[in-house]
Amino acid sequence: MTSFRTLAIENPTQLLFGVSPRPVTTRSGMRIGGGLVYPELNFTLPTMLVTEQTMPEVLRHYTEIVTEATRRAAELEAPGLLLEFEALPPMTENPDWGMDVVHVLLDGIEKGESKYGLKAALRVTPNDTREMIRPPRMRSGALYENMLALFERSAAAGADLLSIESVGGKEVHDEALVSGDLELAIFGLCVMGVRDMRFLWTEITGIARRHGVHPAGDTACGFANTAMVMAEQRLIPRVFAAVIRAVSAVRSLVAYECGAVGPGKDCGYENVFLKAITGCPMAMEGKTASCAHLSPVGNVSAAMADTWSNESVQNVKLLGGMAPICSLETLIYDCRLMNEAIADGPEAARTLRDWMVRSDARFDPQALILTPASAVRVARAIVVAPNPYRAGIAAAREAIAILSDAAAQGACKISDREAVWFDRMTDTLDDLPSDEDAFIERTMAQVDRSTFVAEDYLLAERANA
Amino acid sequence: MTELDNLTEAIVRGDRKEAVRLTQERIDAGDEPKNILAALVKGMDIVGDKFQRQEAWVPEMLIASRAMSQSLALLEPLLVAAGIKPEFTAVVGTVEGDLHDIGKNLVAMMWRGANFHVIDLGTNVPSDKFVEAAREHNADVVGLSALLTTTMPAMKATIEKFREANLPNTKVVIGGAPITMEFAREIGADGFAPDAASAVGLVRELVGKA
Ligand code: B12
Numbered sequence: 001m002t003s004f005r006t007l008a009i010e011n012p013t014q015l016l017f018g019v020s021p022r023p024v025t026t027r028s029g030m031r032i033g034g035g036l037v038y039p040e041l042n043f044t045l046p047t048m049l050v051t052e053q054t055m056p057e058v059l060r061h062y063t064e065i066v067t068e069a070t071r072r073a074a075e076l077e078a079p080g081l082l083l084e085f086e087a088l089p090p091m092t093e094n095p096d097w098g099m100d101v102v103h104v105l106l107d108g109i110e111k112g113e114s115k116y117g118l119k120a121a122l123r124v125t126p127n128d129t130r131e132m133i134r135p136p137r138m139r140s141g142a143l144y145e146n147m148l149a150l151f152e153r154s155a156a157a158g159a160d161l162l163s164i165e166s167v168g169g170k171e172v173h174d175e176a177l178v179s180g181d182l183e184l185a186i187f188g189l190c191v192m193g194v195r196d197m198r199f200l201w202t203e204i205t206g207i208a209r210r211h212g213v214h215p216a217g218d219t220a221c222g223f224a225n226t227a228m229v230m231a232e233q234r235l236i237p238r239v240f241a242a243v244i245r246a247v248s249a250v251r252s253l254v255a256y257e258c259g260a261v262g263p264g265k266d267c268g269y270e271n272v273f274l275k276a277i278t279g280c281p282m283a284m285e286g287k288t289a290s291c292a293h294l295s296p297v298g299n300v301s302a303a304m305a306d307t308w309s310n311e312s313v314q315n316v317k318l319l320g321g322m323a324p325i326c327s328l329e330t331l332i333y334d335c336r337l338m339n340e341a342i343a344d345g346p347e348a349a350r351t352l353r354d355w356m357v358r359s360d361a362r363f364d365p366q367a368l369i370l371t372p373a374s375a376v377r378v379a380r381a382i383v384v385a386p387n388p389y390r391a392g393i394a395a396a397r398e399a400i401a402i403l404s405d406a407a408a409q410g411a412c413k414i415s416d417r418e419a420v421w422f423d424r425m426t427d428t429l430d431d432l433p434s435d436e437d438a439f440i441e442r443t444m445a446q447v448d449r450s451t452f453v454a455e456d457y458l459l460a461e462r463a464n465a
Numbered sequence: 466m467t468e469l470d471n472l473t474e475a476i477v478r479g480d481r482k483e484a485v486r487l488t489q490e491r492i493d494a495g496d497e498p499k500n501i502l503a504a505l506v507k508g509m510d511i512v513g514d515k516f517q518r519q520e521a522w523v524p525e526m527l528i529a530s531r532a533m534s535q536s537l538a539l540l541e542p543l544l545v546a547a548g549i550k551p552e553f554t555a556v557v558g559t560v561e562g563d564l565h566d567i568g569k570n571l572v573a574m575m576w577r578g579a580n581f582h583v584i585d586l587g588t589n590v591p592s593d594k595f596v597e598a599a600r601e602h603n604a605d606v607v608g609l610s611a612l613l614t615t616t617m618p619a620m621k622a623t624i625e626k627f628r629e630a631n632l633p634n635t636k637v638v639i640g641g642a643p644i645t646m647e648f649a650r651e652i653g654a655d656g657f658a659p660d661a662a663s664a665v666g667l668v669r670e671l672v673g674k675a
Binding site for chain 2 (some may be wrong): 090132134177178
């Protein structure tokens with residue numbers, strides 16, 4: 001395991017879209033992070049069931065998407081195209097079905113290459129189906145085996161990149177979000193989450209190595225994006241969601257400690273911190289993912305993107321054509337603009353970047369926490385901490401400092417109703433023990449242990465204590 | 466302010482200790498259980514309204530609902546003895562294939578706050594299980610939640626099961642981010658609510674005061 005004790009990118013001015021210190025090259029020759037931002041297209045089915053009977057129809061959808069997407073990408077002369085197949089749960093539970101889709105997509109990519117000379121690559125993202133039973137079994141069982149089978153078989157079939165939106169620790173984190181409980185959130189992300197990530201990503205990097213493909217990265221989607229969506233619905237304060245984002249980086253970082261190389265998974269907005277720490281390229285999504293979910297970070301999220309994604313869109317008809325193709329077109333134009341700025345030199349690129357950053361950062365604390373300056377501050381707090389638990393506390397403190405300073409200076413819109421949460425969160429952090437064992441001891445005595453299997457998190461002896 | 470107003474206030478503040486203390490005090494003072502209950506429910510109604518006006522966060526609503534349920538626990542034996550039943554019985558769950566439950570949990574919480582008897586079947590619930598539970602508990606209302614477009618058809622299937630099962634007194638309502646009024650109508654649901662707070666009003670309107 002690599003332990004990141006220093007930053008790969010120390011200076012915020014060096015945090016820029018399209019360039020990263022450790023580019024990733026796909027088989028088709030796309031150099032992600034090597035000076036160009038590539039479009040990363042995501043897509044899903046329209047309202048329908050996925051069953052044995054509907055699989056032919058399912059495959060028709062995916063065939064149509066890949067055929068049209070490669071054609072449009074070639075027409076618009078995209079320098080490359082990354083497709084992400086985010087499986088739907090039945091496709092992970094039945095890896096045969098998942099593989100049918102993988103083959104359709106790889107086949108389409110190959111046809112696109114031979115027909116148009118298009119460089120393209122596939123990211124496969126099996127579902128973390130371990131939680132289909134509650135409490136989830138994280139390290140054994142049919143669900144776990146099938147999930148790994150889809151990874152293994154996708155890698156063997158030639159998928160360039162492997163990713164997942166893993167859920168370890170979420171068993172308590174959902175409760176932490178609805179109760180606004182930062183202590184429990186740190187337990188879910190930095191104790192449970194980190195332990196599961198170490199286990200899972202050791203498996204995934206092993207699979208990738210065996211087949212010569214790239215273990216790309218994970219995301220704290222079920223944690224920090226859940227918080228963001230809830231904040232967007234005004235269910236929880238945005239400042240709380242912004243702090244959760246910073247803390248979530250500690251969990252997602254573990255994939256890279258285990259050998260992931262990027263590009264990090266698109267919906268992990270915490271990728272900005274991870275890029276500063278690891279130097280790996282990152283997928284990001286923002287305004288062009290509004291087809292999938294709204295967000296307050298539409299522009300700022302592009303500032304450090306190495307691939308630019310639409311998150312997900314259903315294969316339905318719009319006036320312009322099928323929705324994934326419309327999405328792709330928008331992505332390609334977004335990338336053209338960023339790539340033109342890069343071609344004009346670092347100064348020009350930084351001007352565009354700074355416009356993207358400033359145009360969001362003053363409106364929402366969740367945007368402010370993603371700026372290059374914030375990213376480097378939070379990233380540094382994480383790497384100097386002695387362990388993931390303390391890194392979580394440090395990330396939270398740094399985020400609170402960034403946000404409360406901005407609020408005090410009027411640099412970011414934060415209402416009084418939200419600002420009271422700075423003290424509330426700081427009080428929580430002040431009350432935490434500095435020793436991880438003491439923290440685990442204390443939290444294990446309070447959490448609802450029926451929601452998770454302690455031994456799967458190597459917490460069993462604590463549970464019995 | 467009467468003592469019962471104080472109790473309502475304690476619920477609104479989410480002051481669990483004070484709410485429990487005042488509930489016990491009112492019980493000891495011999496107040497009618499149904500009046501004490503009304504004071505508790507009124508507190509949750511106020512919190513629900515504040516929430517809808519975006520003056521309260523979910524964590525605050527949750528604290529209030531915990532204060533409510535602890536107070537209610539003291540009151541329950543008296544309510545049972547007096548033959549006072551919860552206003553409605555509701556079964557709630559996320560449909561088969563779907564694991565999203567934060568929204569469903571909020572709906573359950575609001576329904577409990579409004580003094581519904583809630584049976585929460587959890588996530589990934591097969592359609593038969595909804596029907597069984599509704600029959601077993603003689604439910605007034607069943608709430609189905611779905612967040613995936615690929616599990617929306619499971620709502621339709623569940624509603625068909627309910628029609629087959631012939632439970633005329635059980636209304637089926639649905640919700641979740643991708644759900645619309647139009648979809649609810651299309652699949653023959655009895656109702657739809659866009660958020661947890663309005664889910665209370667929906668049921669009160671649909672089933673009517675008992
Ligand atoms: C959090 C989340 C998750 C978490 C779930 C955590 C949990 N315990 O619930 C995790 C990470 C596990 C997850 C997993 C997945 N998710 Co998800 N998830 C979300 C997210 C970001 C937020 C949902 C949420 O909790 N919102 C907050 C709550 C409070 O809102 P709500 O659920 O809408 O509920 C409110 C109302 O709708 C209403 N309501 C809800 N239920 C009911 C019921 C009744 C009766 C009534 C009256 C009202 C009502 O009241 C609630 C309170 O006001 C959404 C994005 C979105 N836009 O919704 C994606 C989203 C739903 N997920 C999506 C996907 C694709 C998935 C996965 C397949 C991802 C994957 N590749 O593995 C898996 C599926 C797992 C499964 N089998 O279900 C997609 C769905 C796309 C599609 N095709 O339908 C979405 C839209 C994201 C996206 N844009 O791509 N997800």
